[in-house]
Amino acid sequence: MTRRLGLAAGLLVAAVTLALPAVLDDSALAVYILLGLAAMVTVGVSLLMGYAGQVSLGQGAFYAIGAYTAALLALNGAPPLLGLVAAPVAAALSALLIGVPLLRLRGHHLAFATLAMQLILLSLAGQLDFTGGDIGLQGIPQFSVGAFEASSASVYAYLTWAGLALVMLITHNVITSRPGRALRALATSEIAAASAGIPVGRYKLVVFALSATFAGLAGGIYCFYTGYVAPGSFPVLISIQYIVMAVVGGLGTIWGAVAGAAAITLLVQGLDRLASLPGMPSYAPSVLSYAVYALVLIVVVLFMPHGLVPAVSRRLSRRRAEVPYR
Amino acid sequence: MLNVSGVSRSFGGVYAVRDVSLSVADGEVCGVIGPNGAGKSTLFNLITGHLAADHGRISFLGQRVDRLAPHRRARMGMSIVFQAARVFRGMTVEENVMVGAHGHTRAGFAAAALRLPRHQADEREIAAEAADALARVGLAEWADRPADLLPIGQQRALQLARALCARPRLLLLDEPASGLRAEERERLATLVEELRAAGLTILLIEHDVGFVTRLADRVVVLDLGRVIADGPPAEIRSDPAVLAAYLGQAS
Ligand SMILES: Nc1ncnc2c1ncn2[C@@H]1O[C@H](COP(=O)(O)OP(=O)(O)OP(=O)(O)O)[C@@H](O)[C@H]1O
Ligand SMILES: [Mg+2]
Numbered sequence: 001m002t003r004r005l006g007l008a009a010g011l012l013v014a015a016v017t018l019a020l021p022a023v024l025d026d027s028a029l030a031v032y033i034l035l036g037l038a039a040m041v042t043v044g045v046s047l048l049m050g051y052a053g054q055v056s057l058g059q060g061a062f063y064a065i066g067a068y069t070a071a072l073l074a075l076n077g078a079p080p081l082l083g084l085v086a087a088p089v090a091a092a093l094s095a096l097l098i099g100v101p102l103l104r105l106r107g108h109h110l111a112f113a114t115l116a117m118q119l120i121l122l123s124l125a126g127q128l129d130f131t132g133g134d135i136g137l138q139g140i141p142q143f144s145v146g147a148f149e150a151s152s153a154s155v156y157a158y159l160t161w162a163g164l165a166l167v168m169l170i171t172h173n174v175i176t177s178r179p180g181r182a183l184r185a186l187a188t189s190e191i192a193a194a195s196a197g198i199p200v201g202r203y204k205l206v207v208f209a210l211s212a213t214f215a216g217l218a219g220g221i222y223c224f225y226t227g228y229v230a231p232g233s234f235p236v237l238i239s240i241q242y243i244v245m246a247v248v249g250g251l252g253t254i255w256g257a258v259a260g261a262a263a264i265t266l267l268v269q270g271l272d273r274l275a276s277l278p279g280m281p282s283y284a285p286s287v288l289s290y291a292v293y294a295l296v297l298i299v300v301v302l303f304m305p306h307g308l309v310p311a312v313s314r315r316l317s318r319r320r321a322e323v324p325y326r
Numbered sequence: 327m328l329n330v331s332g333v334s335r336s337f338g339g340v341y342a343v344r345d346v347s348l349s350v351a352d353g354e355v356c357g358v359i360g361p362n363g364a365g366k367s368t369l370f371n372l373i374t375g376h377l378a379a380d381h382g383r384i385s386f387l388g389q390r391v392d393r394l395a396p397h398r399r400a401r402m403g404m405s406i407v408f409q410a411a412r413v414f415r416g417m418t419v420e421e422n423v424m425v426g427a428h429g430h431t432r433a434g435f436a437a438a439a440l441r442l443p444r445h446q447a448d449e450r451e452i453a454a455e456a457a458d459a460l461a462r463v464g465l466a467e468w469a470d471r472p473a474d475l476l477p478i479g480q481q482r483a484l485q486l487a488r489a490l491c492a493r494p495r496l497l498l499l500d501e502p503a504s505g506l507r508a509e510e511r512e513r514l515a516t517l518v519e520e521l522r523a524a525g526l527t528i529l530l531i532e533h534d535v536g537f538v539t540r541l542a543d544r545v546v547v548l549d550l551g552r553v554i555a556d557g558p559p560a561e562i563r564s565d566p567a568v569l570a571a572y573l574g575q576a577s
């Protein structure tokens with residue numbers, strides 16, 4: 001019953017996902033692409049925070065690493081496909097490297113350390129010559145595979161959502177398996193997990209790298225889509241945004257990450273429109289977006305502490321349970 | 327099987343375990359008793375590696391283990407049931423027990439993500455062993471419940487099932503009967519007897535002296551971090567030092 005319902009819902013979502021790029025205009029398509037990219041990163045955040053219990057306030061750093069990696073490769077004449085593959089790999093390798101010292105920390109110490117990591121990375125990117133300093137890298141070629149070039153936004157939309165589907169599938173497969181159970185176990189008690197033979201440190205490192213991989217892939221797609229990357233594209237606020245998305249959608253659910261990313265992206269878009277109406281002060285956009293994160297977080301924590309998706313699915317299953325079906 | 331020799335551990339200059347030596351033979355059930363704060367749980371943590379010893383050596387299955395990480399010792403066959411319930415939240419009872427099989431299965435992230443045959447084979451094996459362990463402790467019909475909603479008695483049983491799922495060579499039980507109702511306690515005693523009959527080596531901490539003397543081949547008594555007696559249950563009951571330190575205090 002639930003299985004068939006889930007399958008039907010999945011097919012419906014897939015159909016809508018595939019149909020949207022054909023009907024949306026370019027500005028709506030931009031929102032659709034950014035939403036998919038945000039969801040990709042947020043699935044990783046949800047895996048890291050919701051399942052494995054590790055906080056990262058610096059996920060934007062891996063998004064940036066992916067974007068800069070693909071951009072630098074493409075600008076130096078490498079085939080774009082190579083750049084797109086290298087983006088998640090570079091993000092994962094950086095996470096493995098940074099994670100060794102960082103993951104010794106726990107809770108808010110880890111949160112601050114990951115935040116600091118992003119700040120350091122951003123200031124490096126703003127200083128170094130080969131990353132283009134504050135101006136960043138421009139004139140990144142279009143994504144292409146062989147003779148096929150991604151000349152329209154709808155191609156990027158398909159690329160993004162295919163990437164998201166892949167990320168969701170990997171996450172689902174991991175969490176419903178031996179390594180996934182180990183991650184969920186160490187989120188509650190590292191001591192009890194180690195007693196079951198789980199190498200806790202190594203597992204934390206791997207999940208950190210996996211979440212970075214997702215962010216890196218999103219960054220790679222982003223750089224080809226926008227055609228430029230700069231430190232300003234990856235503010236600290238973006239990392240906080242991923243956490244808000246994960247929490248709003250429901251930590252520890254895969255669909256929650258997507259729902260949260262959709263809810264926040266659309267909300268922010270709506271507010272941007274509102275803030276740029278004539279007569280609004282120039283600081284309106286930034287004030288509104290900060291206020292919205294804070295407000296949404298407070299409302300969700302107060303009224304839906306487990307997030308959107310669990311709240312809805314619980315309501316559905318309660319309703320179903322009232323019907324005698326056995 | 328297990329050999330602890332001259333092991334000490336202090337916290338802020340105060341010894342919790344002081345120059346403790348004991349050995350446990352293959353297939354033996356060894357009880358560990360002592361007043362509150364005697365150092366029993368600390369001794370278990372030293373054996374399983376959750377605490378590092380200041381002095382002394384520990385060997386298990388003929389190999390020195392005192393520098394090994396806890397998960398390595400677990401993989402060699404040490405399974406511990408902690409004094410405080412440590413149930414994994416957000417997971418079902420069955421999943422909690424399945425975690426116990428981690429050490430003797432191998433499907434990693436890649437095998438899981440790609441759903442390789444290795445993953446499928448491991449999952450089948452893990453599920454079968456978890457079902458077996460759940461049945462042994464009487465939790466079979468609770469398998470699909472969220473583990474953190476279980477009453478305390480069942481949480482204990484759950485941890486025992488998880489420990490059994492690890493295919494232990496040495497089982498360490500830290501006050502497994504505390505907080506249990508009479509019939510749960512009886513069920514636990516029966517299970518420990520079964521495990522002993524099957525040849526499992528067990529270290530058992532328990533405050534209930536009747537419970538320990540019924541199950542143990544040998545009893546080690548700790549007081550203020552030191553071993554004050556070590557012998558068969560009947561001798562321990564009449565040992566003057568034990569009566570003074572432990573039984574005397576209880577009456
Ligand atoms: N992590 C720690 N930090 C500081 N002191 C500790 C720590 N763990 C144990 N102790 C101290 O070491 C001594 C022995 O504690 P332990 O828990 O081993 O006793 P126990 O015999 O298991 O007692 P109980 O029967 O109450 O469980 C106590 O005085 C305790 O306060
Ligand atoms: Mg204790």
